[in-house]
Amino acid sequence: MIDIHTHVIPNVDDGSPDLETSLAMIRHEIDIGVTEIICTPHHIYHRYEKTVEEITKQFLLLKEAVEKENLPIKLYLGQEICYSHREDQIKMLKEGKLLTLNNTNRILLEFSFTREPEDLLDVLYNFSIHGYEVIIAHIERYEWMTYDKVLSIRNEGAKIQINSNSYLGLTTWKEKRFVKKLLKKDLVDYVASDTHSFRPSSLDKSYKKIKNPDLFNYVR
Secondary structure (H helix, E strand, C coil): CEEEEECCCECCCCCECCHHHHHHHHHHHHHCCCCEEEECCEEECCCECCCHHHHHHHHHHHHHHHHHCCCCCEEEECCEEECCCCCCHHHHHHCCCCCCCCCCCEEEEECCCCCCCCCHHHHHHHHHHCCCEEEECCHHHCCCCCHHHHHHHHHCCCEEEEEHHHHCCCCCHHHHHHHHHHHHCCCCCEEECCEECCECCCHHHHHHHHCCHHHHCCCC
16 A cells, blocks of 8 residues: 555654654554555645745655664655645645655645635646646545536546545545545545644555555555
């Protein structure tokens, strides 16, 4: 299993407060069968704005600690970017001020949970014409999201990621129902943990139930 959405880097967002916690989270991922992790700390305008240099420094410290303990897992660097019209995020990506997933053209993009962007499809189109493939993070968590919007998003070329905990019913009944409908209609591209120190990964439980290993993989 490859976990493409995690918050395991210490002291860069709300994911992990220190190195010891990060290592415990990674050991748990290993215990449940995860072999590779993409570390995706938050970028949220005026909330989480660590520089790429600061994030990279903490990532390398974590990677060094993992290698020192001979933990059998591969770590890659990325970012979960919260879309904001107040930033030119395409320019920031081009200038290396925001991170793609493992230096590919793929970005993990999230939106406000409560407020739909007026120009959602235009946003996705603009990223695509600049060469970026958008993966929308935890699509079931947006209060404004509908099945028809998911169809439009997929038609625009974006990929869909869901959280394991939502599928398992560990969040809300509404999220679970929505996720299962998307899975039934083959509209999910990735299942990930979105793990934080307060949200342990449950990928193994989803893997056993969904029985589609492609959704837990990541083709580089």
